Amino acid sequence: xNSVTQMEGPVTLSEEAFLTINCTYTATGYPSLFxxxxxxxxxxxxxxxxxxxxxxxxxxxxxxxYRKETTSFHLEKGSVQVSDSAVYFCALSSxxxxxxxxxxxxxxxxx
Amino acid sequence: xxxxxxxxxxxxxxxxxxxxLRCSPISxxxxxxWYQQALGLGLQFLLWYDExxxxxxxxxxxxxxxxxxxxxxxxxxxxxxxxxxxxxxxxASSLATGVYTDTQYFGPGTRLTVL
Numbered sequence: 001x002n003s004v005t006q007m008e009g010p011v012t013l014s015e016e017a018f019l020t021i022n023c024t025y026t027a028t029g030y031p032s033l034f035x036x037x038x039x040x041x042x043x044x045x046x047x048x049x050x051x052x053x054x055x056x057x058x059x060x061x062x063x064x065x066y067r068k069e070t071t072s073f074h075l076e077k078g079s080v081q082v083s084d085s086a087v088y089f090c091a092l093s094s095x096x097x098x099x100x101x102x103x104x105x106x107x108x109x110x111x
Numbered sequence: 112x113x114x115x116x117x118x119x120x121x122x123x124x125x126x127x128x129x130x131x132l133r134c135s136p137i138s139x140x141x142x143x144x145w146y147q148q149a150l151g152l153g154l155q156f157l158l159w160y161d162e163x164x165x166x167x168x169x170x171x172x173x174x175x176x177x178x179x180x181x182x183x184x185x186x187x188x189x190x191x192x193x194x195x196x197x198x199x200x201x202x203a204s205s206l207a208t209g210v211y212t213d214t215q216y217f218g219p220g221t222r223l224t225v226l
Contacts, residue, residue: 034214043117043201044154044217089154097144097167098156099203099215 002027006090006102013080013109021075021105023064023090031092033057033066033073034099038087047075047088080109112138115218117202123224124192132187132221136204142166143185144205144215145177149198157200160185161207192225199223 007022025033032051036044048057050066050073057064062077073090090102116135124130136143145157156169160179168175174190183204189196199222203215 032214036217043199043219044203046214046216049214097142097159097161098169099144099146099154101154103153 002031002092002094002100004090004092004100004102006088006105009087009104009106011105011107013107015082015109015111016079017109019075019077019080019084019107021088021090021107023073023075023102025071025073025090025092027071027092029095031094033064034091034093035062035064035073035075036089036091036101038089038104040086044089080107082109082111085109115202115204115216117200117218117221119221120219121222121224123226125226126192126194128192130189130192130196130223132189132200132202132223133184134187134202134204134218135184136202137216140204140206140216141183142205142207142213143179143183144203145185145187146201146203147171147198148201148220149195152198154201158187189223194225197223197225 003026034049035047037047048059050057053068055066064075087104089104091099118133142161147155159167177187179185199220201220203217205215206213
């Protein structure tokens with residue numbers, strides 16, 4: 001079945017460091033891929049998305065490219081800030097309506 | 112444009128009681144989804160409603176049920192509450208287009224605590 005695997009956290013970085021959070025997926029067909037972010041005590045916010053192979057989603061300095069050949073959708077940011085501290089979820093769409101989520105990766109950015 | 116709204120923000124119940132959670136989708140969205148986020152268990156899909164009909168449900172017992180109203184708002188009911196039902200319940204909405212559903216936008220969630 002369809003699934004998403006994310007790198008385990010927590011990930012701790014210093015401010016202005018480069019961020020990569022790995023996400024790989026297993027899917028049939030042509031799903032869309034998403035990154036959502038959850039700040040403490042809040043719901044999920046859509047960070048970016050890509051709807052087909054080789055698409056690059058980007059938002060707020062974050063970006064991810066839909067790679068069908070490596071079944072990956074890694075999240076990157078060139079320079080993280082303390083305010084980026086949150087839990088990041090990779091997800092893919094399905095034919096059953098539901099989003100299939102990875103387990104989440106907690107990011108902590110220190111000043 | 113208003114986002115997805117959920118009420119109440121927090122809900123405290125005792126074991127065996129019933130809980131009702133409410134969700135209003137983004138204007139123009141016809142699909143509503145419910146997810147459970149329990150500590151240590153990640154995000155689990157509960158239910159999908161579109162145009163007033165239940166389209167799919169996750170692997171949850173029948174005491175989890177819901178409905179969608181003509182204005183596309185939705186209600187999630189949890190009967191005979193158990194301690195392990197304590198979780199953040201997230202509602203999302205989307206346009207229902209194509210084979211794969213469109214982007215889902217989430218509300219702030221309802222924190223249910225069962226004592």
